[in-house]
Amino acid sequence: xxxxxxxxxxxxxxxxxxxxxxxxxxxxxxxxxxxxxxxxxxxxxxxxxxxxxxxxxxxxxxxxxxxxxxxxxxxxxxxxxxxxxxxxxxxxxxxxxxxxxxxxxxxxxxxxxxxxxxxxxxxxxxxxxxxxxxxxxxxxxxxxxxxxxxxxxxxxxxxxxxxxxxxxxxxxxxxxxxxxxxxxxxxxxxxxxxxxxxxxxxxxxxxxxxxxxxxxxxxxxxxxxxxxxxxxxxxxxxxxxxxxxxxxxxxxxxxxxxxxxxxxxxxxxxx
Numbered sequence: 553x554x555x556x557x558x559x560x561x562x563x564x565x566x567x568x569x570x571x572x573x574x575x576x577x578x579x580x581x582x583x584x585x586x587x588x589x590x591x592x593x594x595x596x597x598x599x600x601x602x603x604x605x606x607x608x609x610x611x612x613x614x615x616x617x618x619x620x621x622x623x624x625x626x627x628x629x630x631x632x633x634x635x636x637x638x639x640x641x642x643x644x645x646x647x648x649x650x651x652x653x654x655x656x657x658x659x660x661x662x663x664x665x666x667x668x669x670x671x672x673x674x675x676x677x678x679x680x681x682x683x684x685x686x687x688x689x690x691x692x693x694x695x696x697x698x699x700x701x702x703x704x705x706x707x708x709x710x711x712x713x714x715x716x717x718x719x720x721x722x723x724x725x726x727x728x729x730x731x732x733x734x735x736x737x738x739x740x741x742x743x744x745x746x747x748x749x750x751x752x753x754x755x756x757x758x759x760x761x762x763x764x765x766x767x768x769x770x771x772x773x774x775x776x777x778x779x780x781x782x783x784x785x786x787x788x789x790x791x792x793x794x795x796x797x798x799x800x801x802x803x804x805x806x807x808x809x810x811x812x813x814x815x816x817x818x819x820x821x822x823x
Contacts, residue, residue: 559610559618567611568678575615577707577745580674583617584710585735590619591667592728595660602658604666605647606673645690646681651722653691661722667731668717669700675710676703707745709738775799 561567564583575583587609594601601621609617643653649665651657669681681700682690699718702711713734719725726734738744777789792798 556610556620557612557618560613561611561615563607564609564611564617565606565673565678568606568674572677577705578739578742579615581710581735581739581745583611583615583674584671585732585739586617587619587670588667588728588731588735590617591663592732594619595663595728600658600660601663601666602652603644603647604663604670605644606670606678609670645687649722650691650694650720659722660728661725664717664725664728664731665722667728668714671710671714671717672700672703675706679703702749705748707738708747708749709744711749 591601591604601619603621604619608619608621610620611617645653647666647669649662652662652665672681673679682693685693699715702708702714713726713731716724716726717731
């Protein structure tokens with residue numbers, strides 16, 4: 553048996569889902585700072601966690617978060633898609649760095665990758681990373697350069713920190729001490745948290761494109777309808793369909809010359 557501190561609010565993933573949308577950005581950053589501080593403590597002592605995820609974070613009544621390690625077996629039993637079985641055991645694919653999946657190379661740097669996914673979980677209030685993509689699709693997507701888009705209303709600075717944690721080369725990822733310092737700066741300067749990307753956390757299409765290309769901008773949206781909804785223009789769905797714009801790839805290549813107001817004053821794509 554093991555005796556641990558009583559944490560009134562239980563595991564972080566369930567707590568976030570129960571309280572969707574109820575916290576300020578500063579409160580969420582405070583949660584992230586606590587987790588990073590705990591991981592800094594472990595990494596400074598040369599411990600590698602290997603299963604850092606919101607399910608393994610405990611929350612007390614004051615929103616103080618502490619790192620634990622008891623949830624994986626429960627989640628794997630309840631959700632067979634949560635892990636990928638190898639000869640070396642089960643790996644929680646959605647939270648695991650590429651080198652740990654491919655070569656079972658677990659280090660503090662692979663924990664940093666996992667921390668980036670925890671950040672995404674916190675800012676999306678416990679949404680499932682990579683949605684309903686299969687394990688193999690997640691592995692393939694990551695290998696081709698895909699990274700999770702910012703959750704709704706996520707500050708740009710926080711999503712950039714996530715992307716830093718998801719650098720392909722582990723040496724390029726920040727250390728936990730650096731992450732704590734970055735979060736401290738954001739907390740001291742809350743204005744830096746006001747700028748958001750204005751993007752919603754919509755799932756990627758099955759075709760994953762090279763990051764940075766014009767097509768990649770639309771690849772995070774599965775359908776034209778999803779894209780229109782994401783930018784608040786869902787009422788023009790029939791206009792796009794009638795004009796033949798039925799795929800995100802077709803929309804990407806639209807220009808200002810392709811579009812004009814219709815005679816009734818509503819938007820209408822021009823072929």
